[in-house]
Amino acid sequence: MRYVYLVLFFVVVLTVGVLGFRGSISTRPPLEVFPDMDRQSKYLPQDVSPFFADGRTDRPIPAGTVARGDLREDPHFYAGRSPGGDFVAGFPTDLTLDRQFIDRGRERYEIYCTPCHGSLGNGRGIVTNYGWGGPASLHIDLIRNQPEGEIFNTITHGKNTMFSLGDKLVPEDRWAVVAYVRALQRSQNGRVADVPASHQGDLN
Ligand code: HEC
Numbered sequence: 001m002r003y004v005y006l007v008l009f010f011v012v013v014l015t016v017g018v019l020g021f022r023g024s025i026s027t028r029p030p031l032e033v034f035p036d037m038d039r040q041s042k043y044l045p046q047d048v049s050p051f052f053a054d055g056r057t058d059r060p061i062p063a064g065t066v067a068r069g070d071l072r073e074d075p076h077f078y079a080g081r082s083p084g085g086d087f088v089a090g091f092p093t094d095l096t097l098d099r100q101f102i103d104r105g106r107e108r109y110e111i112y113c114t115p116c117h118g119s120l121g122n123g124r125g126i127v128t129n130y131g132w133g134g135p136a137s138l139h140i141d142l143i144r145n146q147p148e149g150e151i152f153n154t155i156t157h158g159k160n161t162m163f164s165l166g167d168k169l170v171p172e173d174r175w176a177v178v179a180y181v182r183a184l185q186r187s188q189n190g191r192v193a194d195v196p197a198s199h200q201g202d203l204n
Contacts, residue, residue, distance in 0.1 A: 078171055079156070080149025087149035095175055105180030108173050112165055121184040134161050138181055139188045151178045 032038070043049060043057035052059070072078045075085075077092040091097060116125040116135040123137035136143065143151070155174045158164035169177065192200060 076149070077175075080147075080152035087147040087153065089147035089149065091148055091175055091179065095172065097179060101176050102179050102183055104173065105176030105178070105183075108169060108177050109180045109184075112168055113177065116162070120188065121181065122188070139185055143181075144185050144189070148175075148178050148182070151181060 045058065047057040048055055049057040074092065075081045075083055076088050077094070080087055082088050095101065110119060113121075114125055116127050117123055117138055118125040118128075118135075121138035123135040125135055127135065152174050154162070155169065155177060156164060156166040165174075186194075192203065195203060
C-alpha cells in the first residue's frame with residue numbers, strides 16, 4: 001500500500017512539474033535542450049551597427065553597379081504595357097512574327113491553355129467534361145477587342161479563377177501564345193472576303 005501512495009505522489013509532482021507552469025511568465029531564459037542556432041552574432045536587415053560610419057548594417061550599392069540578370073526595362077515586352085501603364089496594342093518590335101513564332105505559340109498553347117480553353121479556343125477544354133464551366137471562349141468580342149498587351153497580362157498574372165502562367169512561359173513564349181490566340185480568333189471569324197479572290201469560287 002505504501003508504494004501505491006509513493007507512486008501517486010510522484011505522478012502528482014511530475015504532472016504539476018511538467019504541465020503546471022505552462023504559460024506562466026518568467027524573467028529567466030528557458031531551458032533549451034536543442035538551441036538550434038536560435039541566437040547568432042549576425043546582422044539582420046535594416047539593423048544598426050556601430051561598425052560603419054553611417055551606423056547602418058545595410059551597405060549602399062556602390063556607384064556603377066550593374067544589375068545581375070534581366071533588367072526588364074522594356075514595359076511593352078515584359079508587361080504588355082506602355083511606360084504610362086496602359087495595355088499596348090500590337091507586339092514588341094524586336095519579335096519577328098513569322099511562321100516559326102506562331103508554331104511555337106501553338107505548341108505552348110496546346111500544352112498550357114488547351115486543357116481549359118480547348119484547342120479551338122472556344123472554352124470547351126477537357127476540364128469542362130468534369131463539371132467546370134469557367135473557361136472563357138477566346139472568340140468573344142471582349143477578348144477579340146483587347147489589346148495584345150492585355151492578353152499577355154492575363155497569361156502572366158491570370159484572371160479571376162484562371163491561375164497565372166507567368167512562371168511557366170518566358171515572356172517571348174507568352175507573346176508567341178498571344179500571336180497564336182490571334183490566329184485562332186481569325187480562324188473562327190473568317191469571312192468570304194478573307195479568301196483570295198481566285199479561290200472564292202472553290203467555296204460552297
Ligand atoms: C485552369 C484553366 C485555365 C488555363 C490553363 C488557362 N485559362 Fe485562360 N481562363 C480560364 C478561366 C476560368 C477564365 C475566365 C476567368 C474569368 O472568370 O474572368 C479565363 C480567361 C481567359 C482570358 C480572358 C481574360 C479576360 O480579360 O476576361 C484569356 C485571354 C485567357 N484566359 C487566355 C488564356 C491563355 C492564352 C492560356 C494559356 C497560356 C490560358 N488562358 C490558360 C481558365 C484557364
